[in-house]
Each structure stands twice: as structure tokens, then as C-alpha cells.
Amino acid sequence: MSRPPPQQPRGVPPTKAMWAPLRRRLFRALWIAQLVANTGTWMQTVGAQWLMGDLGGDALDIALVQTATALPIFLLVVPAGALGDILDRRRLLLVSQVLTFAGAAALAVLTAADAVTRPLLLTLTGLMAVGQAFAVPTFQAIQPELVSLDEIPQAALLNGANGNVARAIGPALGGALISVAGPEATFALNALSFLGVMLVLYVWKRPPDHRPLGAEHIRDAIRAGARYVRSAPEFAAVLWCSVMFTFCASGMWALLPALARGPLGLGAGGYGVLLAGVGAGAVAGAFALPVARGRMGPNTVVAGSTICYALAMAVISTVEAVPVVIAALVAAGLAWIAVLSTLNAAAQLLLPEWARARSLAYYQLVFMGGQAVGALVWGLVAESLSLRAAFLVPAAVLILSTPIGVLRVPLPTARFDMRQVRHYPEPPSDMEHNRGPLLVVVEWHVDPANAEAFLQVMQQIGRARRRTGATMWSLFEDMEEPTLYVETFTIQTAHEHLRQHVERGTARDQELDLQALRLVMEGTYPEVRHLIWAYAPTPGQEAKEPELRSIVSLLRPR
Template sequence: MGTGEAENGAGPGPPGTPDQGRPGSLWAPLRRRLFRALWIAQLVANTGTWMQIVGAQWLMGDLGGGAFSIALVQTATTLPVFLLVVPAGALGDILDRRHLLLVSQVITFTGAAALAALTATGVTTQALLLGLSALMAVGQAFSTPAFQAIQPELVGREEIPQAALLNGANGNLARAVGPALGGVLIALSGPAATFALNAASFLGVIAVLFAWRRPPDHRPLGAEYIHDAIRAGARYVRSAPSFGAVLACTVTFAFFASGMWALLPALARGPLGLGAGGYGTLLGAVGLGAIAGAFTLPRFGGRLGRNTIVASATVSYAVMMAVIGTAGNLAVVIAALFLSGMTWIAVLSTLGASSLLLLPEWTRARALAYYQLAFMGGQAIGALVWGALAGRAGLAVAFLLPAAVLVLSTPIGLRRVPLPTAHLDMRQARHFPEPPSDLASHEGPVLIVIEWCVPPENAAAFAAAMRPVGQARRRTGATMWGLFRDMEDPNVFVETFTVATAYEHLRQHFERGTIRDRELQDRALALVSPGTRPHVRHLIWSYAALPGPGAEGPELRSIASLLRPR
């Protein structure tokens, strides 16, 4: 398995799409027609969503809810994502992503339309408000990993950081406009109008997705079962330390930073004494700051490393949180919110772009589901914790405590778990030699044994080089991996790993390898004895049920027939 040559997969951009614009230009992705159409449609939908959030939080106050109940609105909009995003990510890798996105948008539209109708008739309760907000979050759970995963299909690889910034600016432009519109609508017509316009805003996204003629996915071995896909995604995340560093930064930032978003409505209604329009102005300041950050970051991103950007922006955000929670002066709070928007987009766009660049196509949606799990879970739990703290100790403490922890923990955390800075080529690469021709006729488990001949002077370096190779085996399907040295012949190293099924091992051969994995393997190959090649053997579990004479079915098809395009 994986000890020979490699065959490069498709290039970084969508097939047939020329690279346009300068790689460093913020606007380059918008020159691509499909990205532009979807970006505009999402801007409208995101604006409607922010109008909805303002309306829901304000309606909760009108229904008699206090600071804790208002914070529960954010929990209702994030907790379903936390619970469902992992299976949703697996579906995003085994189903057509366009179809999945269409279904998710219909679910969200249904929840918004139902909430608008119930609120207009005056029958909405706190429970109904939270329940329908959660239903819309279900649609978001199924759409978020797939939306992120299709970005490399819409733009070139070199444009992914710019696309991440533009998508962040999209949401934050909506955050600047939506709350203000929401506040005006609440003052003129009540919260029901915000819910109705939010429902209508999803129609544009549905129209763009419906018109998109996405090429069919090429899965030589067919789609995975959902439970197998979930396990494969979890196994990949456990064995990808670079992606794990991104997740650690994300969950820490989301948990402590969520306090500002969860408690801002209570701050507006309480110490600042603002109405719905004033609350919309506060959120608008954050959105405008995020837009300014999207324009500013490309100028410094090339000179500053990812770790420097995330660390400095996180500390700055924490300082702004402390100012917002204690200032008491509206002008100071608005200025601090503007700066917090700049730092918010700097952190999240850097982490989001890092995630996309670190993931191969075959597992992109399910791994990004863990990114969303970290972000939404941190927000949901953080909102609950800081809302409860505000109810017991007051708003000022609930702003100051997470801000202080962010300032103290950020330098330590990034020193212990730094973000990756090297370029990793995650394009598909097919490894040779071919597996045994009858491997597909068995079920498994499969044991792969590879003998490496290594001169004694290279032994220590070879053992070190094989550790990341072992991680690559696990990422692509291995359940156990080990490296042993022959006690009788010290020149011989034996690598072993097991895979649950023969089909899972075939996916390692034909679907899951990357150029990065090949590079790791080539480092080990450079240390073997001159003129030798690793010897590979495939062993099937001796008690596995073997097909009898004359048996028919897909399990007896040859590998060549399995890989024939369908």
C-alpha cells in the first residue's frame, strides 16, 4: 500500500475555470460567476438572518424573558448545529452537496415562515420562539459544512484565503445592515416583519443552487454508508495534528468570545437604555468593523504569520470586550464594537482559510463539520455559561471574566498548539503498486505488512520519518498502525496496519491519498538501502466469510470494474 509512484489529481481550481485576478487581490473570487451569484444570494439571506436574530431576541424580551432567556435564543440557534453538524458533514461527503444544500435551505425557509405566521397572529410563546429558532438551526447544521466544502469548487486554490475573507465580510456586511433594518422593522411593524423577510431571503439562495449544474461526483467505489463516513471523519480528525491545532484555537476563542454576542441585547436594554433601533446600531458597528477588517487584513496577512494574526486579534478582541462591558458610555461602546468586529473577522477568517487549505476533497465536509462543532459548540455553551454568570454576578463580571481568560490563555495556547504555517498540498494522489486483484472479493479486516530495508546509520531518522506516515495511514482508514524492527536482522523494519474492510483499504488506494501523504512517504523512501524497494503483503482475516463457488454479487467484481466510471 502506497510505496510506489503517484498520480496527481485535478488542479486547484474548478475544471475549465481559468485563474482570474491577482492571487493577492481581495476581489479575485468575485470575478468567478458562480461564486459571485452565490455570494450575493447569501448576502441577502444573511441580512435576513440578522434581522431574524434581532427580532427573536427582542421578542423574547417582549414575552417577559430576562438576560438568561435572551441568551437562550443564541443557544437555540447554535445548539442544534452542535448536535447535528457531524452527521451533516458526513452527508456532505457522500451525497451530492448541491442537493443537500437545497434541502437545508427549504428547512430553514419553513422555520422562518412558520415563526412569521405565528408571531403575526399573536400566538408565539417563549417555547415556540426557541423551538422554531432551533428548527432553522437544523437547516443551518446541514448547510454549513457543505457550503464551506464547495468553496474550492468555486474558486482557485490560491484564492481560498480571499474567498474566506469575502465570505466573512458577507456575513458581517449583513450584520451591519440586518440589525439596523431589523430595528426599524420592529419599530414600524413588530418582530413578525423581520421573520417574514428572513423567510423570503432564502429564495435567492435556493434559486442559485437550483440553477447550478454541478458536475456529478466521481466515486469509483460508490458512496459510503453514513455510519462508516462518520467514523472515517472522526478518524481523520484524530490523526491530523495540523487540523487539530485549528480546532483547539477555534473552540477556545468561540467559548470566551461568545459572551459579547449573547449579552449585548441585555446590555442594550439595561445599562445603555436603548431601544430596538439602538440595539441594531450596536450590531451594525460590529458589522462595519468586520468589513473594515476584511479590507485591512490582506495588506498585513502576507507579512504576519497566522499565529501572530490570531494571537494579536484575540487579545485585542478581549480588551474590547472588557471596554464594552464596563464603559457605560454609548460612544465608547460603539467604538469598541467597531474594533471588536475587525478582530473578530481577523481570527475567524484566518482559522477558516487554514481549515480549507488543510483538508482533502474526500473528507472536506465531514472534517469541516468538526470545525463548526468547535465553533458552534463553543458559542452555545459559552452563551449559556456567560448568561448564567450575568444573572448571578451582573453584566460587568460576565464581560470581564472571559476577556481576562482570553488575554491570559492566548499566548500560552498558541505556543503549545501553534497553527500550521507550511503549505500542504492536499490534492488527490493515487499510490501504486496495485492491490491484489481479488481483494474486492473479501470483506476483512485486512492486515497490510510492508518490509523496509534500512541501513543501520539511517535507522533513527527512518523511525522518525515513519511517524507522520503512520498518521497518514490512520487518516485514510487504518484502525491500528505499528512499526517494528527485526531482532535478527536490524536492517529490516516491518510496518503493519489494519483496515476494517477490504473496501476501506481500496479507498486508501484509489480515493483518499494526497500529494502530502506521498511527500511524507518519499522522506522515508529516501532512507532505505540503495536498490531496494519496500515489499508489500496483504493478509485477510482468516475467519472472514469467503464467497462460495458460483457466488454472484458486487463483492466478486474485479478492482478494474469497480474503478470504471459510472
């Protein structure tokens, strides 16, 4: 299932390494097509927010445009991520782009016909977000298929710069188009911008996925993704940093149109210039960040950039001089891409192939959920207190929470080997059995001198078992024989346990097993037993028993 491209030579200067992924033809074509699509999306955002104001919407209504953009992704991204792991990713991306194109085209036609109301604008914006929900985790999941693992941080940075170059170009174009041809022009061009992405995906000759055990049911895939995220503390640290930052940072994005219309007294073109300032800062950050990463760790980059973003928000809310506001927005854009690209690269490098899309769905869940909820919360703060308070309060929260986050939930700095490793040979292609649950019992004989080290390794092995499918895991010490430790874990079905061995093992997990094996008593080897719950007969059980015995025989250690 894994398709590692050629490795990038080490020792490449940061400024050159940043552009390395663009040497890959497919990555380059998709990056350019996405730049056009992202530009159209930002034109659409300016058009939708400005149209909401023209329709009589207040600050809360304008903030709800961002909520309509983020909330469908928040609700659908988890099943969409599961589909990204069990279906062909290229076809899923094509379907998502067609859906988004249809929503943008419908909004353009209805706006031109002067038939759009505030609820309809939010509904069609949400429809396009449905298409994005099915695309976002899968677009991130295919990155290791387009570039080498060493190029993932640079690819994440380039993808972040892509969106922010579009943020620099799109709002300015959107503002100019609104003043000349109305919001419907931004919606029409946004619809056309998706054609390039659809063309690149259509001509991509992606190799078919190799699934010896067949595709998972979407329900089982969602459960497996949830188990993986719950049992991956390093990935959980990335999620925590993402939700804290996006919840507070969303206030600026949601209320910048109200700030432009109100205290700054700007029109659509001026609002586009403000957003262009954010995009320009993000582009500058794309050049500066590789150097910063080479000198500082991810925690320092994220903490410093978060404080920079908070200070920029404070300046924006208290100063009415447009040049000063633009300068603060440039700093905010630089900080925005520094935080998000660092978190995105960390998330991708922590995940194995089999769980990448469904786990990245949780990354997008907290990211878009933080934006959706944050936009609503800070919109309500603006309504009940003041627009200035809606900028200052989240800025203060960011500054106060950053030291706590870095100390208590630091980002991982070690690089884990997440390559797929198969512990057992592939089973026959027609083998299926869903009887369960299955109890696995492993007896370890450990010298008392190695007991403490063994217990520490087994804690990590327990997380690995749960990441790959175990629903319960325990380790017991025999009271009468102190050298004996009994490990037990349950799996939903025997077939699911087979997936642990054939599809979900990683080199990192294998190394943990080897560490435990080095600590057992000389001349001993762990004894493994597989027990099926006796009170769970299935239809046709008698016919399935030979097959069950074949499954269990495959699970025996060799």
C-alpha cells in the same frame, strides 16, 4: 472528484487579490445571494432576541436564543458533514435551504397570529438551525470548486465579510422593522431572503461526482472523518484555537441585548446600531486583513486580534457612554473577522477533497459548540454574579490563554499539497467486498545510517495511514536483523483499503512515501502482504473469493 479552477496569478497586490474571487461568476452570484440571506438571518436574530424580551424573558432566556441557534448545529453538523462528502452537495444545500425557509415562514405566521410562546420561539429557532446544520460544512466544502486554491484565503475573508456586512445592515433594518411592524416582519423577510440562494443553487450545473467505489455508508463516512481529524495535528491546532476563542467571545453576542436594554437603556433601534458597529468593524477588517497577512503570520494575526477582542469586551462592560461602546464594538468586529477568517482559510487548505465536508463539520462543531456552551455559561454568570462579570471574565480568559495557545498549539504556516493522487488504477465498478478486518504488513530494509531519518518519516506516514482509513498502525524493528523494519496497520475491510489507494491518496502522502523509499537499502523495495482475518466469514463467501483475490491483486505494489 477534484475540480481545480484556473490558478490566480501570483504577485497580485493584497487589496486587488481580496476581490479576485468575485471575478468567478458562480462565486459572485452565490456570494450576493448569501449576503441577502445573511442580512435576513440577522434581522431574524434581532427579532427573536427582542421578542424573547417582550415575552417576559430575562437575561438567561435571551442568551438561550443564541443557544437554540447553535445547539442543533452542534448536534447534527458531524453527520451533515459526512452527507456532504457522500451525497451530491448541490442537492443537499437545496434541501437545507428549503428547511430553513419553512422554519422562518412558520415563525412569521405564528408571531403575526400572536401565538408564539417562549418555548415555541426557541423550538422554531432551533428548527431553522437544523437546516443550517446541513448547509454550513457543505457551503465551506464547495469553495475550492468555485475559486482557485490561491484564492481560498481571499474567499474565506470575503465570506466572513459577507456575514459581517449583513451584521451591519441586518440589525439596523431589524430594529427599524420591529419598531414599525413588529418582530413578525423580520421573520417574514428572513424567509424570503432564502429564495435567492435556492435559485442560484438550482441553476448551478455542478458536474456529477466520480466515485469508482460507490458512495460510502454514512456510518462509515462519519468514522472516516473522525479518524482523519484525530490524525491531522495541523487541523487539530485550528480546532483548538477556534474552540477557545468562540467559547469566550460568545459572551458578547449572547448578552449584548441585555446590555442594550439594561445599563445602556437602548431600545430595539439602538440595539441594531450596536450590532451595526460590530459589522462596520468587520467590514473594515476585510480591507485591512490582506495587508496584515502579508506582513505577519497567521499566529500573530490570531493572537493580536484575540487580545484586541478581549480589550473591547472589557471596555463594553465598564463604560456606559454609547459612543465609546460603539467604538469598542467596531474594534471587536475587526478582531472577530480577523480571527475567524484566518482559522477558516487554514482549515480549508489543510483538507483533501474526499474528507473536506466531514472534517469541516468538526470545525463547525467546535465553533458552534463553543458559542452554544459559552452563551449558556456566560448567561449563568450574568444571573449569579452580574452582567459586567459576564463580560470581564471571558475577556480575562482570552488575554491569559492567548500566549499559551500560540506557544503550545501554533497554527500551521506551511502549505501542504492536498491534491488527490491515485496509487492504483480504478477497479471494476461492480466490485464490492466487505470482509475484514484486513491486516497490511510492509517490510522495509533500511541502512542503520538512515534509521533515525526513517523513523521520523514513518511517524508521519503512520498519521497518513490513519487519516485515510487505518484503525491501528505500528512499526517494529527486527531484533535479529537490525536492517529490517516491519510496518503493520489494520483496515476495517478490504474495500476500505481499496479506497485508501483509489480515492483518498494525496500528493502530500505520496511525497512522504517517496521520502521513506529514498532511505531504504539500495537494491531493495518494501515487501507488502495483505491478510484477511480468518474468523470473519461472510454470507456467500465462496462466491466472493474470486472477487477478493481480484481486490488483493489490485493492492499489490507495481
